[in-house]
Amino acid sequence: NAGVMQNPRHLVRRRGQEARLRCSPMKGHSHVYWYRQLPEEGLKFMVYLQKENIIDESGMPKERFSAEFPKEGPSILRIQQVVRGDSAAYFCASSHRQGRDTGELFFGEGSRLTVL
């Protein structure tokens, strides 16, 4: 059972370009979370999605950032017109939350975005 898969692991973009980060949740998981980690900081919640629905996007910047989790395929975090401040590690996590389980999140290896 493969874990949470993220790609690319490393991405370099110039200011103004677009960045697309992909996340395939663990098999059987239908809940996906995106977190951002700035250097030497903790993880900050960005968005929570279920298949075809955005449930909570309270941590997403109002502009340039969007996320989707289509019926088929991976979840995608899209950053348009990147700026240097977007340089960070972006982690995806998935969970299978039903009934009385712990709702534990399993994290991917992260995608490290560098904006030149």
Added chain:
Amino acid sequence: ELKVEQNPLFLSMQEGKNYTIYCNYSTTSDRLYWYRQDPGKSLESLFVLLSNGAVKQEGRLMASLDTKARLSTLHITAAVHDLSATYFCAGTYGGATNKLIFGTGTLLAVQP
């Protein structure tokens, strides 16, 4: 809004010593998580604490939860170099979202 604070932010300790990392949170949290992160790596789940008085142990690490004090601790016994990493605690609102709110992390450096 849930806020999570950890202390210390940085901990340098010698092998064989004991120490505790503290995690305070501001409002009711359904559960409390501890994660470990090695440099450049993802987060590894260590413990999930579900109720007041919960205590879990794995090897040299033991985590506990006091919901009345809104405090969780991660106790390290007889530290070894392999435990060097950053440790995060995280609380959750639970409910429909179950999003985690992370503390700032504690960088643990175990010296030989």
